[in-house]
Amino acid sequence: MVTVAVAGGGGGIGLEIVRAILVTKKHDLIVLSRSKQPSLTTQGVDVRIVDYKSVEQLKNALEGVHTVISCIAAYGDDSTAAELSLLEAAKIAGATRFVPSEWNSACNDIVDLYAGKELVWKAVQSSGLQYTRFVNGLWMNVWGPGCIRDEDEALGAYKDRPAFSIDLKAGTAIIPGDMSQEIVVTRTQDVGRFVAATLDLPTWEAESRISGDRLSLGEVVQLARDICGREIRTTQMSVEELEAILAGSLEIGERFYYQLLLAVALGRMNFEPTLNELCSDIQPVTTAEFLRKHWTRD
Ligand SMILES: NC(=O)c1ccc[n+]([C@@H]2O[C@H](COP(=O)([O-])OP(=O)(O)OC[C@H]3O[C@@H](n4cnc5c(N)ncnc54)[C@H](OP(=O)(O)O)[C@@H]3O)[C@@H](O)[C@H]2O)c1
Structure with a gap:
């Protein structure tokens, strides 16, 4: 205690x-x-x-x-x-x-x-x-806005914000880099569970890395099509295109958005977790489970 x-x-x-x-x-x-x-x-x-x-x-x-x-x-x-x-x-x-x-x-x-x-x-x-600093990748809840079931739970800590990269409600996606670049995504509720479990660990590593799921944004789009029957119109943006946009003058929120897309394209959201093995009784929700729970009616 x-x-x-x-x-x-x-x-x-x-x-x-x-x-x-x-x-x-x-x-x-x-x-x-x-x-x-x-x-x-x-x-x-x-x-x-x-x-x-x-x-x-x-x-x-x-x-x-x-x-x-x-x-x-x-x-x-x-x-x-x-x-x-x-x-x-x-x-x-x-x-x-x-x-x-x-x-x-x-x-x-x-x-x-x-x-x-x-x-x-x-x-x-x-x-x-x-x-320790907690590294959790992108919050999976960024795909909660506008969902059809249990939106409060889907949004978790990500309230009153727009969807990131893939907007399931609008049926659009901007995929940075190539479609196969993997990223780690973790539901904020699962981050909470891992952090609570970490309080019991006798020693802390400098970084505590948590992974809810690891997949590419292209795979998330495919899951949205297969599981939720949603058509998603995707636009790919290369690193060079993102850098060109960022070289222009952008409003602070836009700049933040494109810089995060660039981080994804450069593989900065892809890492090996460390805490999942240490806290193996915690089973985080996968992207497929998240989509089924919040974007389908059954
Ligand atoms: N990985 C991801 O996808 C992702 C997504 C979003 C955020 N994040 C990260 O999560 C962390 C929390 O961000 P958030 O945007 O979720 O926070 P938030 O909900 O906007 O704010 C959290 C709390 O911070 C306190 N706060 C706000 N401004 C403050 C200030 N100037 N001085 C002191 N306290 C202040 C407020 O508490 P009180 O009013 O009660 O004092 C507020 O409830 C950040 O490090 C952010 O970068 C990660």
């Missing part, structure tokens, strides 16, 4: 992790948030309201905490500063373990909005704390 604090645990991937930790009934759980989280408080979670500009206040909120998991939305200077304060506070408060807000794969050097993650990662590595 450890006392674990999840920063940003009121929403997104943080909430999935909180839910999974609650299911284990093993750990003392604290959520750090900038606002009240009544739905968590009513479940008995100790929600501590924090101001990320105050290391002193964060330190007090982390008193007695063993493991700090950052799930702060890691896009831009504000959140980078918040994570660095959280790390500093974790050190002063005497925490043992720290997890930075990564939840992706090796593409921090490609995606402008992830530049801050690299700064935090370097600070984590020299912090003297035990640490």
Whole structure:
């Protein structure tokens, strides 16, 4: 049993992790948030309201905490500063373990909005704390928007966002690189289960790699056709085409989208998992199961 604090645990991937930790009934759980989280408080979670500009206040909120998991939305200077304060506070408060807000794969050097993650990662590595960064590839839930069954579950931590690469509702897809480039995709709910299980591991590797499924986007399109009977019009985009688009002037959201497509095309979302074997009792949902569950009526 450890006392674990999840920063940003009121929403997104943080909430999935909180839910999974609650299911284990093993750990003392604290959520750090900038606002009240009544739905968590009513479940008995100790929600501590924090101001990320105050290391002193964060330190007090982390008193007695063993493991700090950052799930702060890691896009831009504000959140980078918040994570660095959280790390500093974790050190002063005497925490043992720290997890930075990564939840992706090796593409921090490609995606402008992830530049801050690299700064935090370097600070984590020299912090003297035990640490791991979770690498989970693309969230499978990016194929949830507009689904025909259990949309809340299909979206998981990926709420109010557009589909990525393959839009099953519109019946369109942009496939970066060649159709056979494999990527790792993991449902956010499964990420939560793996993270909760990791709390019990006696030692942590620098990277904890999780794979829900590994396949190419071309195979996902084929599964959508075969399992869901959906016609998907695909457009392929080569690395050169993506680079040409990125050389132009783009709005920040578009730039983010094309940089992620480039990361896929360059194979940055393809990796060997490490945690699946260590936590072999967790059977993550496959893409075929996900599509059957959310995009078919039976
Ligand atoms: N692999 C993938 O496909 C994928 C997809 C999406 C996101 N991600 C990653 O997952 C992580 C979480 O991202 P997200 O977009 O899902 O987060 P999010 O749901 O937008 O935000 C999570 C929490 O972060 C806190 N937060 C937001 N801005 C903050 C700030 N400036 N300072 C301090 N706290 C702040 C908020 O908590 P409070 O308001 O309660 O304080 C919020 O509930 C990021 O590292 C992101 O890169 C990965």
